[in-house]
Amino acid sequence: MGMSxxxxxxxxxxxxxxxxxxxxCYQTEAEIYGDYSIEPLTQSLDSIKAELSSGTVLVxxxxxxxxxxxxxxxxxxxxxxxxKLIVHPRxxxxxxxxxxxxxxxxxxxxxxxxxxYQLFTGHRSENNLxxxxxxxxxxxxxxxxxxxLTLVTLAKDAEPAAYAAxx
Numbered sequence: 001m002g003m004s005x006x007x008x009x010x011x012x013x014x015x016x017x018x019x020x021x022x023x024x025c026y027q028t029e030a031e032i033y034g035d036y037s038i039e040p041l042t043q044s045l046d047s048i049k050a051e052l053s054s055g056t057v058l059v060x061x062x063x064x065x066x067x068x069x070x071x072x073x074x075x076x077x078x079x080x081x082x083x084k085l086i087v088h089p090r091x092x093x094x095x096x097x098x099x100x101x102x103x104x105x106x107x108x109x110x111x112x113x114x115x116x117y118q119l120f121t122g123h124r125s126e127n128n129l130x131x132x133x134x135x136x137x138x139x140x141x142x143x144x145x146x147x148x149l150t151l152v153t154l155a156k157d158a159e160p161a162a163y164a165a166x167x
Contacts, residue, residue: 025086078115
């Protein structure tokens with residue numbers, strides 16, 4: 001019988017595994033855009049530790065191994081910003097990214113009055129765009145970052161029950 005993947009809040013002890021997984025996962029993005037200086041590939045361990053203490057960070061584990069992670073914060077205006085949704089390449093295309101996205105939305109909604117969810121990805125990141133659209137996100141803005149990269153901001157309204165329950 002195989003192990004199942006569990007999703008939980010990340011701890012400071014997870015920071016190094018998250019950093020290594022992030023570095024692995026963003027190689028594909030860097031290749032797509034021809035830019036290996038993107039922030040997820042240059043982020044420091046201390047910076048990830050700071051995110052652990054200032055926002056919501058979830059991990060998915062297969063046994064003791066962190067195989068996926070996502071981060072989020074809620075602004076004072078009720079906008080939940082979700083970022084760095086990463087899934088180990090061997091675990092992709094099995095629904096784990098969607099499970100993690102739902103889990104972070106639920107966790108952020110439970111923590112505060114979320115009115116909207118927002119995230120972003122690169123314009124050529126088709127798998128990311130497909131996942132986010134499948135979960136109700138729509139493109140609301142684009143921002144050129146370089147000749148090779150345009151960031152696409154996607155958003156969706158929170159379910160009324162999600163923020164009514166926390167009011």
